[in-house]
Amino acid sequence: MSKLEKVLYGNRLKPFLFLVGLILMLPFVVKSSYIFTILILIGIYSIVTLGLCLLIGYAGQISLGHAAFFGIGAYTSGVLTTSFQLSPWLALVIGMVTTFFIAYLIGIPILKLKGHFLALATLGINIIFYILILGLNQLTGGAAGLIGIPSLSLFGLPLTDKLFFYFFVWTAALLVLLLSLNIVRSHVGRVLRSIHDSEIATETLGVKVENYKVAIFALSAAFASLAGSMYAHYITFVAPPTFYITKSILFLIMVMVGGAGSVWGAILGTTVIMFLNEIIRFVGHTYFGISGEVEIVVYGLIIILIMMFLPKGLMHVISKPIQKLKQKKKVKIKSHKDMISQKGV
Amino acid sequence: MKKLCKSICSFSLMLILVIALSACNMETSGGNDKKDGDGGKEVIKIGAIFAETGPASTLGKTQANYVKLIQKQLDEAGTINGKKIEIIMQDYETDDTKAVIAADKLISEGVVAVVGATQASTSMAILPKISGEGIPLMTVAPVNPEAKDIYQMAPSNLTNASLIIKFLKENNISKVAWINARDGFGVEGLPSFEKVAKENDIKIVAHEEFDATATDMTVQLTNIRKKNPEAVIVWSRTPGAGIVARNFKALGFDIPMIQSSASANKGFLDQVKDNNENIYVIGSKLSVVDQLPNGEQKDRLKKFREDYRTMFNSDPDNFTAHAADGFHLLIEAIKAGNTTSEDIHNYLKTEVNKYSGLTGSFELQSDYVGPYEDGFSVLGIENNEWKYYE
Amino acid sequence: MSKLLEVRGLTKQFGGVTAVSEISFDVGAGEIVAVIGPNGAGKTTLFNMISCFLSPTNGEAYFKGNKLTGQKIPQLAHLGIARTFQNLQIFHNLTVLENVMMGAHVKLKTNVVNAAFRLPRILKDERIAYDLALDAIHLVGLEELMFEQAGQLSYGLQKQLEFARAIVYKPDFIMLDEPMAGLNDYETNRMAGYIKKLKSEGISFLFVEHKMATVMELADRIIVLDFGKKIAEGTPDEIQQNAKVIAAYLGEEVV
């Protein structure tokens, strides 16, 4: 890693290795297949939240409709593999490409809007998508959903077994993480953050702001479609209610609670929210005997508290002690000094 | 002040993460044999997946209640040839993904059989996971008749269709309109009905759909009025079913309206209170126990209703009865000494044939899906109560 | 002197009100032109029309011979025109270094694709942007604060940062919207020093300013606006003697 990158962005290898280590270690600790399912779902949802984090945290554009792109991926995979007998991998790629273009076409007009209006427009997109998959029931199986989606197999290795699928999902998630880190740790990352702060200033510096916004919007949609296809092959069944606004809101909350400011926040947020859901439900059922959707009371409360007191998200809370630990600032100034002496300015 | 809140918040969130990890290993140690602590083999676990909340709770709530009732009865009855039976209930909140996660959870708990999924689409969602593990699945919703290796407790839509056709023939109606909700339950009805209607030359003159959460269906009913049918068939859960009935009456239709079995519950009766002439519902004989001719069926249904009433002081409906049939069959299999999934599978496939359930008699060996028509009939409504016709 | 910027009859009406009417002037290469006038004279409107933020009701502006009006804002930077803002548009959440590196955008060929796959292009661009930024930061003397969040800086420092960001990619023509507003004397002189230094390197300026002392000291030519019309144009000495200007603007404080 070049000196320059260390100066500009700080270290990324350590957190990455920590995450990889964690992922490798978990299967040996966790035995119950229920927790395993949650881990796999966290992997799938992290791919969506990583894309969303780029869009919201960096480019500053809100989207309440990413469940639609998640759905397009799931349904393209589902329909192509069931009624057209395409290979799942081909269907997955087709899904991502179609979602990318659909999001690109939608993005151009929509990203001219700002704030509440953008949120409402993306909400509208999600509802229109939901009604379309309900309506086209010859193709998508409509409300009864689409059954019999084959599970994936990699070079003959059947991925029905949880362990293989777990590693497959998390390798994909790590690749997406790497991709996002590369984008963030480059000039493009700076462009996105400057769009977030002041679009006018960015434009005067020669940046075609629309192109960047739409590109990131389409990219995050492609990520969501990838996750959708994997979700379809894992659950082997897709039905419209899973891709409704409630799922878009869940993704948004995961990003914001995790901390939209950093790509790592997306993964942290997804994990915390997924476990939070299960814990509250587990505690609710066993100890208080209350059942059903009651956990949304605690869930709603926690979201309000986090957004009020920790607007920058959990990642911010965790990264602060780490920064103090390594006295990051000192390292930067020192290495910067010898940079200058080296250049002889 | 802000600093304080920040530290409290971050502290509480760290706590949650710690709980999460502890929950992990608590889960992994086969967590909840809290009751009698001894090894797994002594307790036979039966899984149950119902929608206790969310839109489908109008059907799933009584099923979830029934789990509590039958668990109490099993505990009182003590062990069955040395084994205790424990029913683990999962509420999937009308969300198919949560149902699949719940199925995984039950599999990891080591259940020998599962009674489940209030909705047809959810049953299809959990089917591959459960039958993949060789665990028998007793479905309680009208799933498509061709689905393999499941035991259907609910009458298939073919049975419902033939009941409606019988009713239409008696009132010599030949032109009908079909209106259904656009959700998992609503869309299942028409395909089977179309098949049976074609054989009995009943013409479907209009087909309309409405969003499951819609609050006004006058437009759909006005479209139907244009085709002037002789009867209207509604396939939807409440509250949608009730709103259609109310709009139907408000628009001054005087032709009969026939509702699916999903409307055979108290909620629907309240919705169409004092405005329900000429409205018929496919209901199980459970709802009209007192008007039944005396006999073995009447006593069994009466006992079932009394037990439910004493515990929940409200009435069970036919969806509760489907779940009850599922549990009773499984308990009968366990009583006959089968304690593993394979034993139960071949017990149900070979030994038992005739079984008179709460919602009609079953013939498990025959390829007739679900109970025969003898458990159901088209019920009318008179002074806000169900009316049974011979 | 070849004409760098030619403004021909720019006019702007908001509903019935004519904010700017029929203004024409030129800016030569390496020349500093100031635009002055009492508040509400239409200075900023003129400024926004030239930099394509506002489309004029009629009239055009030309830059190096080709038409400027009607271009999209990002196009200006590629033509070599930079501008700063009256109410300070800097990136608060980015560090000073990152703010200035953003200025180098036109010189880079990064796009989302090659960033995602970390092609060698990226590292070369980072290096280019970093070196350019260092020069600009060195010019305005912000080395010590390079890694501070831009939002934390004082107003004066933020003005310097915005100036540094504008000059990073060495444009030929810089438009400054009240660069000295809100600065104390020491900071004003320092900013004037930077402008003079860049003028010596051949960069021409068009700036709007209220501080008469700086305008007189810096500008080669001054254009005076009053109620949207150009009432005078000329060197600082001519303007000080011009009766109309005195009446409309300088009024009683003739030095």
Next chain:
Amino acid sequence: MELLMQYIVTGLTVGSIYALLAIGFVTVYNITGILNFAQGEFAMIGALTCITFVNAGLPMYASIIFAILISATIGLIVERTAILHARNTSVIILIIITIGVSTFLKGMGLIIWGTNPKQLTPLIKMEPIHFMGAVINPQSIFIFIVLLILLAVLYVFFEKTYIGSALRACEKNPRAAKLMGINPSTMSALAFTLAAALGAIAGILITPITDATYEMGFLIGVKGFVGMVIGGMHSIPGAVAGALLVGLLETFSGGFISTFYSDAITFLVLILVLFFKPNGIFARASGERV
């Protein structure tokens, strides 16, 4: 011809339901610039509390007034706890906080009132009226009348009274309002209480037609949203007109195209309006100075 009448009548009935909610949205947006996603939940609380009181034997009018008061106090509590603290944070955070509030209230609704839908006997028991071939539900006429009354009352309140103009001043320029001695935070509290009360009135009026469940808030909330955006975010009459338009749009697209896609068409129109006239059909265009 009589088919057309029926579509118009149904369109206006459904539209007036959305209008009642749109008013609640506009009041809050007008004063605090916040789009309150939990507005639908106030309707749910109003409806269900009223039903509980009626079942407890209170006379209808008393239970309606109590329900409105309770809902208003909940609106105030929500504002004081969640909204006040985060008033000047970014749009995204405010949207999530209101979503959190909506989830929380929905959960409370579930705990207190359970899952099955509850009915409320309409205020006036009358047979449906036949008018030029179309059938009109008396309750919807009642809704229409209340809608017009509310419009008049709110118009007078916002235009004529001091508090009303203070509220409007707050939204346009909070800093300037502060200089004039108006305290934006009390105004925001007033706005939320008012919106909660309006939500409750909406909930109570529509329940006889749609029944009340703990989940009813969300969907009608979204439809109220759409009406407000199409009509115009800054004017109450604009929002009501927009909501009525949504109702008519829904019924006519349902009648003539297909009931399948009537919701999709409504949202398509929403997106088109957002592109071309973000301030709504009935509002004047407003630019933003650089």
